[in-house]
Amino acid sequence: MSVNTPCIILITGIMASGKSTVAQLLAERMDRSVHLRGDLFRRMVVSDRKEVNPDADEEVLAQLRLRYRLAAQAADTYCQAGFTVVVQDVVIGPMLQEFVSFAASRPFYTVVLTPSIETVASREAGRAKKGYGAWTVADLDRVLQQETPRIGMWLDSSELTPEQTVDIILERLQSEALVEV
Template identity: 70%
Template structure:
């Protein structure tokens, strides 16, 4: 695919974002897989982890991470790259994140496998994302507090490759953010 475009792949931890975003980026001729969590990891001292009872300090640092991701994505896009942003962007923060990204069209893909599948994926991977959060509590935020923006994919019974094919089949009509 030759025309540059911009995607956000989001969902809860262990929903398949990293794997799917990497595979999706590989489908384009000139692409970037931008992992938003890298901006969190860059903070050496006074990093604020977002917990279920996050205060304004934690949320402001999360907004900083999202702004940096959006700025990096817009910069890569301005140089002709298709950009696949990938991060946990859930709850009311999704709309805020989208306001930080200047590039349009922007395609939003929300990976939403069921809790049993997420728990199995989490158990089967070396890195662990869940601590104070539980799969069920973050899943609840995604499904009950996140605006139904973009294309939602229940990838519970799909391989990562099948998920990417589903995205490429549906995204152009369902995932497009206009404003």
């Protein structure tokens, strides 16, 4: 596959797994691309924003689905305009399959970054923004490992630089990351 063919590539994983950095570097490797940060749609909610916590009720999950639908629709719009769209967001658990179904454009690729709990904790400690509060790294990793459908490419990036991670994604995208729906 040419990485310049319009498509959607979802980069997901738990918080501090390297999604933002990898998605940006991946998008920069393509001639016509967009780095779409799904969390932007969460931050747009000014009043009554629901934060996802371990005991999320249906109202919280409905707002999360809305965020994912909006991200998928924006990705579709860019893709239909001829862009390769690298979507980056925390999409784990059963909702990963839902996210894929929200996007109409194909091909659709999924890359799940799975660095070790220790690596994520170290990255979280070293960054200015803090993502963990109600969730622990271990709790979120448990959802990723035990509740997330095994679709797309799963990549342990614990020992990889962001550039090496992108190199591997590009090498294996066609053979491992394509999601058939």
